[in-house]
Amino acid sequence: MKYRNAQDIFPEALLKQIQRYVSGETIYIPAGNGKRSWGETSGYQQFIRERNAAIKADFEAGKTIDDLMEKYCLSYDSIKRIVYSKKEVSMLKYSATLESAKAYAEAEKLDAWIHLYLNEEGRNIPFSDGLKKCDRYYFSPALVPLKFFKRCSGPEPEMKYRVDALWWDHKLGELKKTIEATPDFVNKCAPMFVEYTGGEFVLNDGNHRLQAYKDLGYEKAWVLFWITEEDEYQDFLKKYGEYVKDCVVIRK
Structure with a gap:
């Protein structure tokens, strides 16, 4: 665990408030969302890769797109893009930048970039979870x-x-x-x-x-x-x- 000086992080007024409760001691500040479940933060990209591989394998084994829609709870267009896509998420380089977002969009993987971005370092996990509840329209930047x-x-x-x-x-x-x-x-x-x-x-x-x-x-x-x-x-x-x-x- 990395030690950081609170004086380098907090504004002076906020630091003085904290010093009312503790001063000159090392304290642990837990992550705001507690323990993260499988598939969050950087693990989401691995989840996408494994899920897409499973979908392709099922398709090659003879399952129809309708079968896959029901099994994986995805839309027709989403399943179609996965089974016919030649460019996988694993081939794309993620970063929290405009260039990366555009690259994922061009590969029709913009949703993957969005969730990677929102889950990165716990930036906004509740927002990411909410977006997954139903299909949405997403526009590239x-x-x-x-x-x-x-x-x-x-x-x-x-x-x-x-x-x-x-x-x-x-x-x-x-x-x-x-x-x-x-x-x-x-x-x-x-x-x-x-x-x-x-x-x-x-x-x-x-x-x-x-x-x-x-x-x-x-x-x-x-x-x-x-x-x-x-x-x-x-x-x-x-x-x-x-x-x-x-x-x-x-x-x-």
């Missing part, structure tokens, strides 16, 4: 005006997901420093995740980035859209189709 989006997380009272103001400011400040110090950061960083539902955009992942981009004067950033309902998918295309006309779209 698109460069979209930031004016369309607003935060749902932050220290403000109206935010759906409230966070400590000191911690928010600390993370936002560090992110701005990174963006300013990294040439072409917006074209390298992973895309933000946005759901389109009820005719509105909901920013699921990337609240700090959105605020940092706006504060630093950026007008556009890369976004990965996802939609659940067919009617909302059609509505999205009607209103915003020009921004995703070159995107790869999958439903999984």
